[in-house]
Amino acid sequence: MSSSPDPPASRSRRRRSAAQAPEVVDVDHSFDANGLYALRATLAAHASELGATDQQIEHLIIVGSELANNAVRHGGGSGRLRLWHHGSTLYCQVTDQGPGIADPTVGHSRPDPRSSDAGRGMWICRRLTTELIIENGPDGRGTVVTAAIPAPKIRQPGPDALR
Amino acid sequence: MTDAVTTDAVDTGDHACLTFTDAEERLDLVAAFVRDGLRSGQKVVCWTDTISPDGLADELTARSVRPRAALRRGQLSIAAVSGSLLGPADVTAVGMVKVLAGEVATAGREGYRGLRVTADMAWATRPLAAAGELMAFEAAVTGLLGEGRLCLICQYDRDRFDAVTLAFAAKAHPKTVAAQVYFEHPLLRICRQYSPPGVRIAGQLDYRHRDILEQALTESTRLDRHMHLNLAGLDYIDGACAGVIVAAAMRLPASRRMTVTCRRAVATVLDLVGGSAAASMRVQQAHEQQP
Numbered sequence: 001m002s003s004s005p006d007p008p009a010s011r012s013r014r015r016r017s018a019a020q021a022p023e024v025v026d027v028d029h030s031f032d033a034n035g036l037y038a039l040r041a042t043l044a045a046h047a048s049e050l051g052a053t054d055q056q057i058e059h060l061i062i063v064g065s066e067l068a069n070n071a072v073r074h075g076g077g078s079g080r081l082r083l084w085h086h087g088s089t090l091y092c093q094v095t096d097q098g099p100g101i102a103d104p105t106v107g108h109s110r111p112d113p114r115s116s117d118a119g120r121g122m123w124i125c126r127r128l129t130t131e132l133i134i135e136n137g138p139d140g141r142g143t144v145v146t147a148a149i150p151a152p153k154i155r156q157p158g159p160d161a162l163r
Numbered sequence: 164m165t166d167a168v169t170t171d172a173v174d175t176g177d178h179a180c181l182t183f184t185d186a187e188e189r190l191d192l193v194a195a196f197v198r199d200g201l202r203s204g205q206k207v208v209c210w211t212d213t214i215s216p217d218g219l220a221d222e223l224t225a226r227s228v229r230p231r232a233a234l235r236r237g238q239l240s241i242a243a244v245s246g247s248l249l250g251p252a253d254v255t256a257v258g259m260v261k262v263l264a265g266e267v268a269t270a271g272r273e274g275y276r277g278l279r280v281t282a283d284m285a286w287a288t289r290p291l292a293a294a295g296e297l298m299a300f301e302a303a304v305t306g307l308l309g310e311g312r313l314c315l316i317c318q319y320d321r322d323r324f325d326a327v328t329l330a331f332a333a334k335a336h337p338k339t340v341a342a343q344v345y346f347e348h349p350l351l352r353i354c355r356q357y358s359p360p361g362v363r364i365a366g367q368l369d370y371r372h373r374d375i376l377e378q379a380l381t382e383s384t385r386l387d388r389h390m391h392l393n394l395a396g397l398d399y400i401d402g403a404c405a406g407v408i409v410a411a412a413m414r415l416p417a418s419r420r421m422t423v424t425c426r427r428a429v430a431t432v433l434d435l436v437g438g439s440a441a442a443s444m445r446v447q448q449a450h451e452q453q454p
Contacts, residue, residue, distance in 0.1 A: 033371065036369065037350055037367060040367070040399060054451075055427070058427065058428040058431065059431070061399065061428070062428065062431065062432060065369070065399065065401060066401065066402055069369060069370060069401055069403070073370065110435075110436070110437060111406075111436075112437070113406045113409040113410040113413060113436055113437045113441070114410045114413055114414075117370075117402070117403050117406060120402040120403065120406055120436060121401075121402050121403075123402075123435070123436075124402045124432065124435045124436065127435050128431075128435075
């Protein structure tokens with residue numbers, strides 16, 4: 001991906017530490033439309049295990065679900081969600097094999113509720129995250145969206161979880 | 164088995180069976196039955212079993228019925244089923260019919276144009292309860308209804324009664340009262356709410372059921388001057404469905420209101436998609452609870 005000339009990829013190079021999932025993650029979960037309930041339950045259970053507060057868990061579920069819904073609806077019908085934590089931040093990354101997100105700046109303004117859904121999910125995600133990185137795959141196939149959710153109270157990883 | 168009707172379709176002379184699986188649904192239907200009775204100047208008697216008389220009064224208050232004033236002036240009476248319908252001695256069908264006939268006579272003497280009675284039949288599921296007498300009562304009560312002054316709704320918890328009793332109850336009651344359900348699934352239930360009128364949604368709601376949500380909201384917009392969205396039992400809503408709700412609120416004219424009761428996670432999404440910008444929308448925080 002580092003050879004990709006497009007702006008999102010070059011942005012991702014700068015933010016490699018945030019956008020790149022570590023080898024050891026807290027959750028690695030494939031999903032499709034029928035797996036969205038299970039995905040939310042998994043996110044809640046793991047975030048709770050990490051010591052996140054109820055509100056942080058709510059935000060994680062909202063963000064993770066919007067990204068997963070996007071993957072199912074616009075990204076080829078299925079995807080993969082990875083959750084990890086670093087310092088006092090939870091990272092939630094959703095990967096799909098869809099046609100990519102044409103506008104990586106989507107969701108910076110609130111869509112009118114009376115108009116279509118377009119951009120609403122990303123708007124929600126941007127409001128609940130400190131960072132939202134959208135990367136399109138090479139050749140315009142696939143999207144990786146990485147969201148950072150502040151969670152100051154989460155349990156710090158032990159040495160074996162650090163890479 | 165008869166087709167289910169809503170509480171506004173029962174009137175004097177009716178003997179209806181209210182079957183339910185969740186307490187919210189039962190209390191909603193009971194509240195609508197009590198509210199309509201009080202509004203039309205009838206006497207209303209509630210015989211409660213699962214919850215205390217005081218608890219039922221509180222539940223009615225929470226559902227926009229004002230029971231206290233009606234209790235004070237004697238138009239409404241709330242009593243435990245044991246000690247009223249069931250009487251002090253052995254439970255017999257004859258005894259229960261007599262108690263009910265006494266209430267009809269009293270209401271007539273007091274000048275009410277009719278009497279509405281609703282009774283929680285959960286007592287019959289307890290060990291050693293005279294369940295057989297309940298069946299005899301349901302069959303014998305027909306005589307009283309012929310006079311056209313009584314309307315009786317008997318409440319049966321589908322989870323507590325056995326299939327044989329439920330089948331008998333369905334047959335013994337000429338009408339069945341139930342909430343209109345738009346969607347029913349272990350993970351999502353969308354139904355109409357009667358008091359206060361609107362829509363009740365529990366479980367998890369996302370874009371896959373957006374059409375059903377729109378249908379329920381459209382119906383409520385048409386029927387209810389002020390819409391109440393009871394989302395207290397909703398664990399999750401996505402932006403697509405939250406957008407549908409906010410858009411419905413924005414389409415209301417300034418004289419109408421949409422009141423949404425929900426927990427924090429749902430309130431967060433409603434707010435993010437523009438809920439706070441919808442002038443006719445009020446969001447009330449429900450207690451954080453495990454459904």
